[in-house]
Amino acid sequence: MYLLAFLxxxxxxxxxxxxxxxxxxxxxxxxxxSTYQKDYxxxxxxxxxxxxxxxxxxxxxxxxSTKKVFLSRNxxxxxxxxxxxxxxxxxxxVHPQTSLDLQTQLKNQEKWLNQQKQTIDPATTLDQLxxxxxxxSNTYLQIEKIINNSATQNQINRQTKIYQLLKQLNxxxxxxxxxxxxxxxxxxxxxxxxxxxFLQKATSSxxxxxxxxxxxxxxxxxxxxxxxxxxxxxxxSP
Amino acid sequence: xxxxxxQNIDTPKPxxxxxxxPKLPKPSIKLPKNPKIIALIILAITIFLLLIANFLIKSxxxxxxxxxxxxxxxxxxxxxTPNPIPTQFVDQxxxxxxxxxxxxxxxxxxxxxxxxL
Numbered sequence: 129m130y131l132l133a134f135l136x137x138x139x140x141x142x143x144x145x146x147x148x149x150x151x152x153x154x155x156x157x158x159x160x161x162s163t164y165q166k167d168y169x170x171x172x173x174x175x176x177x178x179x180x181x182x183x184x185x186x187x188x189x190x191x192x193s194t195k196k197v198f199l200s201r202n203x204x205x206x207x208x209x210x211x212x213x214x215x216x217x218x219x220x221x222v223h224p225q226t227s228l229d230l231q232t233q234l235k236n237q238e239k240w241l242n243q244q245k246q247t248i249d250p251a252t253t254l255d256q257l258x259x260x261x262x263x264x265s266n267t268y269l270q271i272e273k274i275i276n277n278s279a280t281q282n283q284i285n286r287q288t289k290i291y292q293l294l295k296q297l298n299x300x301x302x303x304x305x306x307x308x309x310x311x312x313x314x315x316x317x318x319x320x321x322x323x324x325x326f327l328q329k330a331t332s333s334x335x336x337x338x339x340x341x342x343x344x345x346x347x348x349x350x351x352x353x354x355x356x357x358x359x360x361x362x363x364x365s366p
Numbered sequence: 367x368x369x370x371x372x373q374n375i376d377t378p379k380p381x382x383x384x385x386x387x388p389k390l391p392k393p394s395i396k397l398p399k400n401p402k403i404i405a406l407i408i409l410a411i412t413i414f415l416l417l418i419a420n421f422l423i424k425s426x427x428x429x430x431x432x433x434x435x436x437x438x439x440x441x442x443x444x445x446x447t448p449n450p451i452p453t454q455f456v457d458q459x460x461x462x463x464x465x466x467x468x469x470x471x472x473x474x475x476x477x478x479x480x481x482x483l
Contacts, residue, residue, distance in 0.1 A: 154472065157472070157475075161475050164475070164477065168478065168481075171481065194481065194482050197481055198481065198482070201477050201478075201481065204475050204477060205475060205477060208472070208474065208475050211472060254482075257482045258482055258483060260482065261480070261481055261482030261483045262483060264479065265479045265480060265483065268479040272474070275474050276474075279471060279474070283469075283471065286465060286468060286469075289465060290462055290465045290466060293458065293461060293462050293465070294462060296458070297455065297458045297459070297462065300455065300458070301455065339471070346466070346469055349466060350466055353459070353462055353463070353466065356459075357451065357459065360451060360452065360455060360459075361450040361451060364451075364452040365450070
């Protein structure tokens with residue numbers, strides 16, 4: 129009996145391992161990020177020691193520490209790109225083309241970061257590591273852009289979905305036979321009309337501006353929902 | 367017969383069976399001089415006091431619980447209160463609420479892109 133339960137639990141764990149849920153991707157990213165932070169502080173320490181003594185042993189320590197931090201930096205970044213790519217799946221139907229394009233770009237960068245392990249591992253001198261660092265620094269500018277676009281698009285998709293659902297709900301509620309309610313909806317209709325403008329603004333803004341736009345739009349969406357709730361309760365209350 | 371006044375006065379007579387009681391030696395409580403033992407005693411007293419305090423704190427809610435149980439028998443259960451939103455729109459409202467709650471953004475990782483340069 130116990131053996132059967134054990135086998136079943138093993139089977140279920142392998143099944144779940146294949147279909148990871150989004151929270152696990154987030155946890156994975158935070159774990160890798162903390163590993164990077166530890167490696168980074170170790171690298172800084174080794175760097176300062178080498179600056180002081182410039183010995184062969186301190187150089188070797190610095191080389192090993194740099195290689196380690198390169199790998200963990202790549203992993204922290206790659207897991208973050210994966211989180212963004214998986215999150216874009218949530219509302220892929222809203223802006224499918226833009227979302228799919230971003231997912232392809234993210235996937236390519238994830239691949240590039242994975243491939244870097246093959247160039248980092250065989251490096252034995254500080255010059256070789258410097259070249260790897262330069263290459264990363266150049267590519268990171270491109271990665272940063274993709275990150276900002278994906279993070280913004282993900283929020284835009286979610287808010288657009290909410291907007292669509294609110295619009296549908298608003299029209300469903302207005303289908304009621306009582307005509308006296310039409311004026312109650314004027315305010316809600318006006319609020320709903322403004323939302324696409326906010327979303328458009330967020331699309332064309334830089335990441336941090338877009339974040340502000342989207343945060344204020346989140347408040348607007350919440351307000352529309354609350355107003356709709358109040359009106360619905362008023363209409364249907366006996 | 368004439369009574370004399372001294373006749374009704376009890377004269378204290380010593381009990382012949384009871385002699386003078388031997389004085390018992392006073393029990394002298396000698397405090398232990400070892401500081402470890404003193405600390406142990408203080409600790410034991412503290413634990414005992416804490417146990418009592420714990421018992422006193424825990425005991426009142428149990429009586430309240432009993433009261434609540436008796437009152438709740440006369441009240442309608444919370445689930446029986448009607449939802450103000452009409453049933454045909456409940457799903458739509460909850461779907462939107464869930465999406466609004468998913469407003470979680472994970473900031474890009476703060477990494478140093480100049481390592482090794």
